[in-house]
Amino acid sequence: MDTAYAPQPRGSHVPVGLRAPFSGRTWREFLYLFLSLPIACVMFSYAIAVISLGAGLLITFLGIPVLAGGLAGCRALGIVERGRARALLGLEVAEPEPVRAAKPGPMGWIGAVLKSGVSWRHLLYSFFHFPWALFSFVFATTFWSVGWCLLTYPLWRWTFPAYLGLPGIQMWGDGDGHGFYLDTPMEIGGISAVGLLLVLAGPWLIRGLTQVDRLMVHGLLGPSRLAGRVSELESNRGAVVDTAAADLARIERELHDGAQARLVALAMDLGLAKEKLAKDPDAAARMVDEAHGEVKLALQELRDLARGIHPAILTDRGLGPALSALAARCPVPVTVTVDLDLRPAAAIEGIAYFTVSELLQNVSRHARATSATVDVWRAADRIMLQVTDTGRGGASTGAGGGLAGLAERLGSMDGLLVVRSPEGGPTSISAELPWRSR
CATH class of the missing domain: 3.30.565.10 (Histidine kinase-like ATPase, C-terminal domain)
Incomplete structure (x- = not known):
């Protein structure tokens, strides 16, 4: 598990802030921002093209299927974006509800795509993600690269006098060759310290930028709250049905194995007692007495069963x-x-x-x-x-x-x-x- 921003693990004496620039999480998030620009360009260009083409063809019948096909393409690109967020940001976003056509055939599918809020949210993501991807790419790449370049300046300063004829990085100057160069040990150490601060701040900046991406992916490419609630209610309805079926099966089993079996035996005993009533009154009386005890047991079982269904004292x-x-x-x-x-x-x-x-x-x-x-x-x-x-x-x-x-x-x-x-x-x-x- 990556611990770039997690509490310090036991046995580690390196502060979290010093480990963060070298952690896998930081570089994965930076890679996400780096890849966002080309992917956002493709999605933005695709969205502009299909919307323009579909809107232009609306005067004919072709505009509707073109627009529906464009929205379906946006949903396909959304699958790529959810997978990229899952792999690089560790963001688990559930798949949105699929297109469900009310009528079979191509026209039913086209109508379902055009009516689907998920499809239009994918289109909005293609529009809104482009300017943010451009900003985050430029800002993160510049900040991150400048920080590492300044931090490692003592390692590559020798290239200036060796290949450019300059003593170091020129901070300012004029056309006559006069200027200020970072070439003294104090200046080199100072600019490296500035680079160190930028490198240490970089992971937190990158994390803040990707947090916006997380919100956009979750809000526009995931299932809606209403769909999630409907799915939850469907699951709960299934649990209620299963529970009711189990309760009915339990009641049927207890009636069959308990009170019903006891009442059947009671009816047989009373039938035998009736037959012996004239020939052997004493035996008949004993059988009636036993039947009386069975009646009491059956009543107790029925009371327990009724109490298990819904006790009267609760009502x-x-x-x-x-x-x-x-x-x-x-x-x-x-x-x-x-x-x-x-x-x-x-x-x-x-x-x-x-x-x-x-x-x-x-x-x-x-x-x-x-x-x-x-x-x-x-x-x-x-x-x-x-x-x-x-x-x-x-x-x-x-x-x-x-x-x-x-x-x-x-x-x-x-x-x-x-x-x-x-x-x-x-x-x-x-x-x-x-x-x-x-």
Whole structure:
């Protein structure tokens, strides 16, 4: 990893400012500025040519496809620029959304290109990048080359008397040969010191110039904020659908393997008791008694299942009492503190409840904790949850774990999950959800 502008690595006694002129990052960024001018000239000339040709041909039908083809070419040049920024600046810019034609065929594609904001932003980049590339190329090249030339002046001063008949660099003079030359040891040392200052300042100047390029590439050649938000919502919608499907599958499995199987057995037992009622009343009474116990177990399983879907206490009394009841069923002692002046929206309240429920299940099953705390409060437009336990730690949101699914579920609601769980504990898991009142 390049450390031109990073903190000083352990064991290095050379200050960062002295290492920066020789670092790979500085020279890559300088190469980026050096290459920007010829590439910007090509892009600017291309943009001017296709826009002029397309606009001139708009009086005929040919102008529209020419203009669309020109915009497609700008998008292709944008791929080159994103790759150059990735290779030399380390700037990762996501590919913008592709052209999606509403209708099949060439006309649908032409219309989609002309309506695409991405295409026009690539065209704007071709226009705006040219003057900046010209300025940054001239400024950076002049500053950088002058700095190194002055710094190394003692090494090449001998060329003046050897080939030009002059004692050194002429600072000023007249046509009669009178002038001031840098030829004394003090003057040579002074100009080298000036070159050293320019060389040391060069990396920071180059970095400042490339920062503007980073902003232009990211803002004009990357996906728009709206497109990014749409992509995020599509991903969140997929997570919501998957979560709902998993919940339905879980409910179906629990009904099939639990209450349904128990009720089928109950019906069979009652049928047998009915047959024996006349012949063996005592046996029938025992079977009815056993069936009564099965009914109680089935009712308990149905209550647990209903509580897992949406507990009645959450609907009737709110998050505080519901979490207290949840904590009372946890085998680990749990202290619950809820500081909410208003009840949030039902959807937010439900996700908050099930988030705490899943976290407490993890505490009881995996943490080996002796105690846990649950804190819920409101911070501006967010509802905050924090579950802390005294367990062994090591929890993470890695793929395949329960916390990964929980993080996806929270993300689908613009929420956030933060896990702090060092090995040996304690574990503190914080969750955020947007606040919406009822």
